[in-house]
Amino acid sequence: MRTGINRQLRLTSRPVGDIKESDFEYREEPIPSPQEGEILVRTIYLSLDPTNRIWMSDMEQYMPPVEIGEVMRGAIIGVVEESKNQNFKQGDLVSGLLGWQDYAIAEGNSGFSLMRLPAPLPCPLTTFVGPLGFTGCTAYFGLLDIGQPKVGETVVVSAAAGAVGSIVGQIAKIKGCRVVGITGSDEKCRWLVEELGFDAAINYKTVDLESAIAQACPDGIDVYFDNVGGSILDAVLTKINLHARIPLCGLISAYNATEPVPGPYNYSHLLMKRVRVQGFIILDYIPRWSEAISDLGQWLNQGKIKYALEVVEGLGNAPKAILKLFNGNKKGKLVVKVSEEPS
Amino acid sequence: MRTGINRQLRLTSRPVGDIKESDFEYREEPIPSPQEGEILVRTIYLSLDPTNRIWMSDMEQYMPPVEIGEVMRGAIIGVVEESKNQNFKQGDLVSGLLGWQDYAIAEGNSGFSLMRLPAPLPCPLTTFVGPLGFTGCTAYFGLLDIGQPKVGETVVVSAAAGAVGSIVGQIAKIKGCRVVGITGSDEKCRWLVEELGFDAAINYKTVDLESAIAQACPDGIDVYFDNVGGSILDAVLTKINLHARIPLCGLISAYNATEPVPGPYNYSHLLMKRVRVQGFIILDYIPRWSEAISDLGQWLNQGKIKYALEVVEGLGNAPKAILKLFNGNKKGKLVVKVSEEPS
Numbered sequence: 001m002r003t004g005i006n007r008q009l010r011l012t013s014r015p016v017g018d019i020k021e022s023d024f025e026y027r028e029e030p031i032p033s034p035q036e037g038e039i040l041v042r043t044i045y046l047s048l049d050p051t052n053r054i055w056m057s058d059m060e061q062y063m064p065p066v067e068i069g070e071v072m073r074g075a076i077i078g079v080v081e082e083s084k085n086q087n088f089k090q091g092d093l094v095s096g097l098l099g100w101q102d103y104a105i106a107e108g109n110s111g112f113s114l115m116r117l118p119a120p121l122p123c124p125l126t127t128f129v130g131p132l133g134f135t136g137c138t139a140y141f142g143l144l145d146i147g148q149p150k151v152g153e154t155v156v157v158s159a160a161a162g163a164v165g166s167i168v169g170q171i172a173k174i175k176g177c178r179v180v181g182i183t184g185s186d187e188k189c190r191w192l193v194e195e196l197g198f199d200a201a202i203n204y205k206t207v208d209l210e211s212a213i214a215q216a217c218p219d220g221i222d223v224y225f226d227n228v229g230g231s232i233l234d235a236v237l238t239k240i241n242l243h244a245r246i247p248l249c250g251l252i253s254a255y256n257a258t259e260p261v262p263g264p265y266n267y268s269h270l271l272m273k274r275v276r277v278q279g280f281i282i283l284d285y286i287p288r289w290s291e292a293i294s295d296l297g298q299w300l301n302q303g304k305i306k307y308a309l310e311v312v313e314g315l316g317n318a319p320k321a322i323l324k325l326f327n328g329n330k331k332g333k334l335v336v337k338v339s340e341e342p343s
Numbered sequence: 344m345r346t347g348i349n350r351q352l353r354l355t356s357r358p359v360g361d362i363k364e365s366d367f368e369y370r371e372e373p374i375p376s377p378q379e380g381e382i383l384v385r386t387i388y389l390s391l392d393p394t395n396r397i398w399m400s401d402m403e404q405y406m407p408p409v410e411i412g413e414v415m416r417g418a419i420i421g422v423v424e425e426s427k428n429q430n431f432k433q434g435d436l437v438s439g440l441l442g443w444q445d446y447a448i449a450e451g452n453s454g455f456s457l458m459r460l461p462a463p464l465p466c467p468l469t470t471f472v473g474p475l476g477f478t479g480c481t482a483y484f485g486l487l488d489i490g491q492p493k494v495g496e497t498v499v500v501s502a503a504a505g506a507v508g509s510i511v512g513q514i515a516k517i518k519g520c521r522v523v524g525i526t527g528s529d530e531k532c533r534w535l536v537e538e539l540g541f542d543a544a545i546n547y548k549t550v551d552l553e554s555a556i557a558q559a560c561p562d563g564i565d566v567y568f569d570n571v572g573g574s575i576l577d578a579v580l581t582k583i584n585l586h587a588r589i590p591l592c593g594l595i596s597a598y599n600a601t602e603p604v605p606g607p608y609n610y611s612h613l614l615m616k617r618v619r620v621q622g623f624i625i626l627d628y629i630p631r632w633s634e635a636i637s638d639l640g641q642w643l644n645q646g647k648i649k650y651a652l653e654v655v656e657g658l659g660n661a662p663k664a665i666l667k668l669f670n671g672n673k674k675g676k677l678v679v680k681v682s683e684e685p686s
Contacts, residue, residue, distance in 0.1 A: 060581075062615045229610065238403075248614050263606020267572065271591050271622040272397075272405045279614040 002031045002040075002082070007315055009100040011066045015056055017258050018326060021319040023056065024072065024100075031103045033082075039106045039114070040082040041094060046315065046336040047075040047129045048322045049163070050227075053255040062281045072100035075134050077117075077125060079342055091342065093117040095128055100318055102338060115289075123300065125341055130333040131167055131296055131307045138249060138282040139167035140292040143225055144175075145285070146247035146278045151176035153222035154241075156213070158232050160201065161188035163307075163333035164249060167296075168225045169198050170305045177223070180216045182209075182232055184328035191331060196306055209235040220244075228253045230261070237266035240273050248279040256326060308332025345374045345383075345425070350658055351444040354409045358399055360601050361669060364662040366399065367415060367443075374446050376425075382449045382457070383425040384437060389658070389679040390418040390472045391665045392506070393570075396598040405624045415443040418477050420460070420468060422685050434685065436460040438471055443661055445681060458632070466643065468684055473676040474510055474639055474650045481592060481625040482510035483635040486568055487518075488628070489590035489621045494519035496565035497584075499556070501575050503544065504531035506650075506676035507592060510639075511568045512541050513648045520566075523559045525552075525575055527671035534674060539649060552578040563587075571596045573604070580609035583616050591622040599669060651675025 005028045012025040034040045055066045055073050066073050080092040081103070088094070096114040098104040106114045117128055130136060142164075149155050155172040159165045160181025169192065172179045181192045181201040189201035200216040202209070213221075213235055220241035226233055230253030240246075254261040270277060285292070299305040308331045312321040315338045324330040348371045355368035377383045398409045398416050409416050423435040424446070431437070439457040441447040449457045460471055473479060485507075492498050498515040502508045503524025512535065515522045524535040524544040532544035543559040545552070556564075556578055563584035569576055573596030583589075597604040613620060628635070642648040651674045655664040658681045667673045 060609075060612055060615050062617075251611050251614055254611060260608045261611075262608055263610030265603045265605055266403075267606030268594050268597060268604075269403055270620060271594055271624075272403050274405075274622045274624055274627060276622075277613060277620040279617045279619075281614075281617055284617060 002033065004031050005029065006031045006101055006103045008071050008102075009315065009318060011056060011068055011070055011072050013068065014058060015053070015256070017256050019053060019056065019256075019319070019322055024319045026316065032105050034084045034105055037085050037107065039080050039085050039088050041076075041078040041096070041098060041104050041106050041114070042081045043076045043078045043098065043102055043104065043315075043338040044341055045077040045126060045129050046100060046318060046338050047077075047133065047135075048318065048325060048334045048336060049075065049135070050250055050252045050255065050325050052322060053252075053326070057255070062283070071104075073097060074100050075129070076104075076338075077129050077133075078104075088114075088116065093119070093121065093125065093342075095133060100315065102315065122297065126309055126311070126335065127300070127307075129335050130163060130309055131300055131305055132293055134282050135163040135333060136167050136296050137285060137289060137292040139164045139171060140296060141282065141285045141288070142247040142249050142280055143168050143171050143223070146280055147223040147225060147245050149175050149177045149223045152178075154178045154180065154217050154219055155223040155225065156180045156182065156217065156221050156236055157225040157227070158182045158236075159227035159250070159252060160192055160198070161331050162227065165225070165227055166192070166196060166307065166332055167305060170196055171299075172223070173197050174299060174304055178217075178219075180213070188331055191308070204232060210238050213239050223247070225249060226251075229264070230254065233264045234266045237264055237269040240269055240275055242273050244273060244275045246275060246277040248277055252326070310334050312336045314338075345376065347374050348372065349374045349444055349446045351414050351442070352658065352661060354399060354411055354413055354415050356411065357401060358396070358599070360599050362396060362399065362599075362662070362665055367662045369659065375448050377427045377448055380428050380450065382423050382428050382431050384419075384421040384439070384441060384447050384449050384457070385424045386419045386421045386441065386445055386447065386658075386681040387684055388420040388469060388472050389443060389661060389681050390420075390476065390478075391661065391668060391677045391679060392418065392478070393593055393595045393598065393668050395665060396595075396669070400598070405626075416440060417443050418472070419447075419681075420471050420476075421447075431457075431459065436462070436464065436468065436685075438476060443658065445658065465640065469652055469654070469678065470643070470650075472678050473506060473652055474643055474648055475636055477625050478506040478676060479510050479639050480628060480632060480635040482507045482514060483639060484625065484628045484631070485590040485592050485623055486511050486514050486566070489623055490566040490568060490588050492518050492520045492566045495521075497521045497523065497560050497562055498566040498568065499523045499525065499560065499564050499579055500568040500570070501525045501579075502570035502593070502595060503535055503541070504674050505570065508568070508570055509535070509539060509650065509675055510648060513539055514642075515566070516540050517642060517647055521560075521562070523556075531674055534651075547575060553581050556582050566590070568592060569594075572607070573597065576607045577609045580607055580612040583612055583618055585616050587616060587618045589618060589620040591620055595669070653677050655679045657681075
């Protein structure tokens with residue numbers, strides 16, 4: 001048995017409205033030992049994602065919610081410290097859905113619970129929580145498989161400066177589309193246009209959104225990659241084109257709601273314009289993961305995709321850091337550095 | 344020039360809330376004469392459809408609204424009285440989107456503006472406003488092309504005793520599905536189950552809808568053919584299955600609204616269950632019309648599809664009759680008999 005402690009953050013209450021730091025409880029436990037077929041993984045990077053908020057609630061959702069008292073679920077990058085599974089060996093770098101803790105036992109079967117990263121690493125390790133991780137693949141399959149953008153079409157993405165949105169827009173540019181991002185600050189608008197090559201960006205907090213969309217999308221909207229729902233979706237629907245596609249990736253505007261949230265008031269436009277809305281969850285695309293990684297890796301190498309990464313130091317800061325996902329106060333991908341990368 | 348009068352009903356005001364008879368104005372005009380390339384059509388049957396309510400409004404819609412003062416638009420079956428177009432001859436039976444009037448000039452180009460019916464007629468003429476007309480084809484393409492039901496799946500349809508819904512359910516039965524109809528009276532429930540072969544029917548006015556749906560759909564819902572939107576959609580979404588399909592055909596619950604109508608409160612289920620919602624309008628399927636007619640005609644001949652038809656006598660009664668579409672007080676297809684069938 002390994003000595004040392006396993007710091008954990010456990011869900012102690014379901015948030016009402018915004019997440020509070022007190023919704024998590026800090027615990028120290030012994031480091032667990034893997035049984036036959038299992039692996040001990042040390043967490044290096046913990047990904048913070050809007051979907052964490054879903055798991056913390058008991059709303060209707062796509063996986064079982066995290067139970068009160070359980071270690072908070074999270075996507076992580078880690079290193080195998082000890083393996084009793086023939087598919088993994090000590091020192092392997094892996095990604096998976098594990099938890100907000102220093103160490104976790106993983107079963108090591110195939111699927112999203114654990115995936116081995118390529119060795120030697122072709123790029124910085126953090127890339128695998130960002131553009132080559134869940135977020136990049138979410139952008140890739142949501143836009144290309146569901147959105148099906150064609151050359152010359154107009155693609156609008158909300159939460160455009162977020163980890164997913166910023167990749168969506170750059171893929172749409174690669175595919176020859178006009179790309180318009182909706183985000184929450186002038187600084188992020190500048191980043192999208194000047195650094196990432198978006199054709200236009202709209203700060204929804206300071207404009208009349210319908211007019212701004214009409215101006216930025218003179219030919220209407222063919223694909224709307226929706227991360228937020230709510231009033232932004234309603235504004236987009238006023239300019240939606242015939243036979244448009246709406247990959248429904250997230251509804252962040254509703255996650256913190258304490259009252260029932262209505263669907264879009266312009267829902268009837270789906271009928272009138274024969275629009276397709278398709279909800280998706282990246283876990284459904286695990287069997288096609290390599291398609292995304294191959295294309296995204298190439299685009300990264302070619303400099304066609306850039307990404308921003310904000311690294312918060314220390315597991316203990318995760319409960320405070322996750323609030324940044326909801327107050328619009330970050331660019332790109334947000335991760336917590338839990339322990340050192342192997343040298 | 345033909346003598347006689349052309350009775351017309353013109354739109355005189357956009358309805359606020361329910362349609363009122365006073366939203367139409369009765370006019371008499373001379374019977375028009377076709378110019379080169381045109382056809383004079385005498386209306387025999389006028390189809391009354393929920394979509395008429397859309398055209399009467401100035402809401403965002405899929406065709407130009409009927410302008411104030413214009414003859415009300417409607418799907419009709421008629422006979423060619425005079426032709427200056429080589430594709431049609433006197434006596435041809437046709438269907439098309441013409442108007443609430445005795446006589447209309449049609450351009451005779453291809454497309455939905457005018458289609459010639461088969462000669463000799465393989466079935467009663469009224470069949471071509473019902474199961475072999477726009478309504479039957481709407482049911483056919485919406486269910487099969489968008490809903491894509493598989494053997495053993497559960498299909499739910501709202502406005503199930505309506506012209507479209509009653510056909511949807513029967514096609515779904517032919518395709519080997521469990522079929523549940525939602526309608527507004529016990530008498531219509533009996534008709535759906537006992538006459539049309541639905542597996543279950545729910546009178547949404549007298550039950551707790553969520554519980555009733557749960558009971559009628561023990562395996563959840565794979566396809567929801569939506570004619571109504573609103574609270575029925577919300578109830579259906581509580582039992583929607585992973586990767587379900589929702590052909591969005593109509594939103595009749597919202598057509599008479601005088602305030603903005605929110606989309607479904609359970610919109611987030613589209614994300615969590617990775618549901619596809621696809622709006623459609625039957626006019627998009629005109630190029631594939633013959634597929635539907637071929638299958639539907641065969642099923643009618645084999646007695647696998649039954650239909651109900653309510654015939655109202657006289658053009659002047661159309662403004663009163665159309666109210667039946669919105670008060671739930673009819674079964675199957677509602678048509679106005681405007682003039683006699685050719686003997």
